[in-house]
Amino acid sequence: MPTGLTDAVLDTLPARIAVIDESGRIVETNAAWRAFTAEHDHPLVPDDEGPYLDTLRRSGNDQAVAVAGRLQGLTDGEGEASGEYPYHANADGEALIVRYAAVDHDGDRYVVVTHVGRAARSETAADLRLKERAMDEAPVGITVSDPSLPDNPVIYANAAFERITGYPVAEVVGRNCRFLQGEDTDPETVARMRRAVDNWEPVTVEVRNYRRNGEEFWNQVTIAPIYDADGEPSHYVGFQQDVTDRKRAEETLETERDRLALLNQIVRHDIRNDMAVALGWGGELADRLGDDDADAFERIMTAATHTKELTEAVGDLAKILGTTDPELEPVALDDVLRTEIERVRSNFDYRSEGIDIRGDDDLPAVTVTATSILSSVFGNILDNAVFHNDEADVRIDVDVTVTDETVVVRIADNGPGVPDSRKREVFGRGEKGLESPGSGLGLYLVDNLVETYGGRVWIDDNEPKGAVFCVELRRGDAE
Template structure:
């Protein structure tokens, strides 16, 4: 039976129209679409759509005939690439996320979905790839998680402050009464009682600061000569170090500038950094606190003789609730709170590893600030300069 030429012609025109529509649709797609030919050596690209060119900055002429590894760079995770290659070798679909690079060298987080396309009748053996730049999406996701953490911290801090203040009040009252008795002035344990008064009072101030930080308000501090502040804060912070850790101090006695911070805030920052150093050294070693003036900035550095901070933790060390300690041995709030307080001063808190070993926390504090905005860490973060 002969086919009707009119029907054949109509079917052919419909197929051509559909093929044209598909080409237009693929180029109009908001995601990158590529096709690699596995029948040829090195599986070169034989098709890329317009969105791929817009996202990567490459033209079709620059990429057709090349393997898509030109998108990789120094930040690309080789283990992820190996997983992709293994899936392709087995002709299996695979979904991965990896750092890719645009023609300008700018990195972006690439969500890549690959699927095999095989048809023995048409002699097709290819892979179709769908790629999306999810850098902004992941950043927004991280910001949302950070906001949720800070909201949870605010709720925790509110209840924590209330309960702790109830316990601190009798400690402060009764130890103050003991310290005020005339016979206590000459008692051999007078210094210990005064330490109880000082530390309990500082703890009360710190609970207020934690609550203030968690609620992201506005910190207002009255500038005073800085030389009046460090001695008291350092003295109380040093009491947080275990007996096996020695503390050396350099340059603090020479300070005479004005800076809008108070003793409770400085104590909280130094205390948290000191405790972190002591924990890193397992309670045995030395801590060095140094202060220098650089133009209109006070630079405080706290270094230890511990093992330093592993590179994989550099980007997370100041995150709220992040801790490497076993459950029950750390809240993950110490360095995050210190970071937030320093940022509230308009300064920065960073960390790096020392060449001779150990970690060094560096605090930059701008001088003569009367008010500063409190904020939360929105990643990139807290940042590490290592």
């Protein structure tokens, strides 16, 4: 080919190309190389009159020095006759591949250097082998099917698919994956996958499948289309993961929730009703007892009231345990607090002269983010302030502080207080959960509910004595 024609062909190529002689000097370049040199000051394309390889070595750029070493090896006849170097970034911040090859011509040795953008790099056989090896070693089952063939058969399956299903790859290729289905496979789930395939849409399902030995297992299947170079869908890739253990755990949890619901029904209906009867008759006796029996009567009524409140706490706790992701909504805080304060006054009307609750006549109208059982938070704290108070005259103060994003409710009592060493333990936060040395189920419920609402609860000291239970909640009307 004439020299002029060769130069013209090289100038049409978008890659930057240069030819280096044995002295390390550039003796030929194409138009792309020359244009880049004129517009950029790049470590691999220096604007220098000296030998190219010497300039690279003096550049101070570690990658340029490495490239110079490889090119020098080719001019000296050492190492492989060709190769490439992955330059991390060019002047435009893009990845770059430096390719080089030795050429002998008329007894002289030359090296051809080509700069190719990493994105434009064509896939080599080595690249394809690496990707296939990665798929073979993947921990999840992988299949590729070809919808252009009759019945959309599998054309590739990896080793993990064989481990999960028990079917050797040789028995899988050429078949549609429906062979994994069996008697108890849900037909609607199968239909959903079929619709996705027909419409070239991705889909993820959990389906009951069967291994080669007939054993059932739960398979989490994700199917997605693969597109060709023209952007058209050509194949489907499938990912399979054995989720049997998780499904069994979910089924066990569902059974436990059903049992918990039954327990809740018994506790809320039978025990609560019986305690209501006992408290009702106790109220009838209150005016008939003499002073000598008043102390014993108060102890009985307090215990009965406490039992009734515990049944409500168990019911509320069952709602929490039975809901993995409760839906939060704006709840009027002032209404909840007034209702709970009145409930406590009513429940303890047999000793009303000894209980003084203040603060409910001046509550700010504000909503917080919670659920319908927010009342359990403040009901349990108020009950706790009464049950664990050793004073003849119980004093409870309720205060609400509103900020732009949060609301803090402080419920202060004049009881014995809570030592610093137990201010976390009373909520049952220890490793033993409900067995930790807390004040009971009620405060454990408070802690869990407030955390569910995205808030927090803590205890401060009251002055001159007692404890202050602080509940911070997110405002329901905050932007």
